[in-house]
Amino acid sequence: TSPSPFLDPGTHSAPNSLGILQLRRDHLIPTVLSSSTDSDYVEGKVENTRFGSFPHSTLIGQPWGTQILASVVDTGSRGSKSKKRKRGDTEGDSPSTPGTHETKRDIAKAAIASSGFVHLVPPTPETWTLCLPHRTQVVYTPDYSYILQRLRVRPGDHIIEAGAGSGSFTHAAVRAVFNGYLGEDGMFDSPKNSDRDGTNHILKKKRSRCGRVYSYEFHAPRAKQLRAEIEEHGLSSLVRVINRDVYEDGFCLDSEAGIDSAPDADVIFLDLPAPWLALKHLTRSRPSTAVVKSITTYSNPSTPSAEGSESSPQALPTEKLFRSPLNPNNAVRICTFSPCIEQVTKTVSALRSLGWLEIGMAEILSKRLEVRRERIGLQEEGLRGANASAATVSEAVQRLRDVEGRAKVFHGLQKEKQEEIMRRAETQKRGEKIEPFKEENKGKGKLYKEGRLVHRTEPELKTHTSYLVFAILPRQWTKEDEEKARKKWG
Ligand code: SAM
Incomplete structure (x- = not known):
């Protein structure tokens, strides 16, 4: 909490x-x-x-x-x-x-x-992605920002993530679903109700569901390290790290005090070597043996939709009682992350046989744009537009003087700041309160002149990261739902 x-x-x-x-x-x-x-x-x-x-x-x-x-x-x-x-x-x-x-x-x-x-x-998912201890390949910011947006992840959602790897995606996911902490008292504590100092001024509101991430990782030391990081980052009440082979054992959990046995997931993200092998566990009802077999051997099943139609008690022998890890009241959104197109075709094939709809693929090719102001000399400013590149010797000398002057101001400020830092360290050691830093450079003149805004693109795309497959599984529709709808809409 x-x-x-x-x-x-x-x-x-x-x-x-x-x-x-x-x-x-x-x-x-x-x-x-x-x-x-x-x-x-x-x-x-x-x-x-x-x-x-x-x-x-x-x-x-x-x-x-x-x-x-x-x-x-x-x-x-x-x-x-x-x-x-x-x-x-x-x-x-x-x-x-x-x-x-x-x-x-x-x-x-x-x-x-x-x-x-x-x-x-401050630590953010973006800064953490750039400095986390790598145990595996990680999902980078351009990819996870697109994935979370396209999956329409909202506060209060439950996300299944497998494999967790180094926890890069985990941190972005938990921020996206965060809508407050569910305290030990079962009360929901939303930051919206609190001041910066943590005082909650509105009566704590009870909510049935708080956003959560269920993170599955097959490799025990990786799962252990991620669990320790999640704990250290104060996220353990929102992220559950499970050491599990999801191809074999699926996503449902043993019932524990206060923790749901089914993740009740609205969103799924699979960053696994063979995502199609996990899909048989991500259904609303037990898939047929034929479909499970065809997915496991990646043959293209002849039956296009197999949801429950040919259901057989032997379809998933490791599970006695079928429990779905999906939220029955929502359409569930999925994304799989695969580096090569062969893996994509197997995934798409398995998604089709298991009744997923709106299947599509995207490839993220991110390119960096460097945007900055081009510094220009005093004389040049007057020439802007006309012949800005025609620098004379006197302009060059003037520019050097400008730079020299600015350097002096800069080093003066740096020295003052160093002294201020030392004073603050001393104050803190004495156990006294430190005042926030005063606004700097006020009245001391600008360090840099404004210049033209220019941008440069990277000449080449550095990497192909992965292909992203997206799909939606419609919400569960029962006889009672049908009755209700008929009564309502006639
Ligand atoms: N998305 C992660 C991140 O952003 O840091 C990186 C995931 S990494 C590429 C893939 C992970 O999947 C590995 O850590 C691997 O151990 C795990 N994995 C592979 N097969 C698995 C399985 N059957 N069940 C659970 N995890 C599995």
């Missing part, structure tokens, strides 16, 4: 919560921010990157998006807790810890020089 930074990161970074250090556009480092001083560094936990060292004390309590400057950290006693110094010990030339002969000079030598900056950004 704990809130997750993926669903509501708040405005500032917080201790014991995930933060992402963005070094470059596609280079991000995830880290759980720690205020603990139990570390080999005087500064507490430190993130060392190629752009310098970042003590967590400089990362906690910052507005998301802040540029953080690298710090000089004290590594004099790194690796040896017995030699650990307190910050005050670094003053003066006397040995800082009894039994050691380290002087201020030694410490200065051992310190890593700060060399750059990072941006501190």
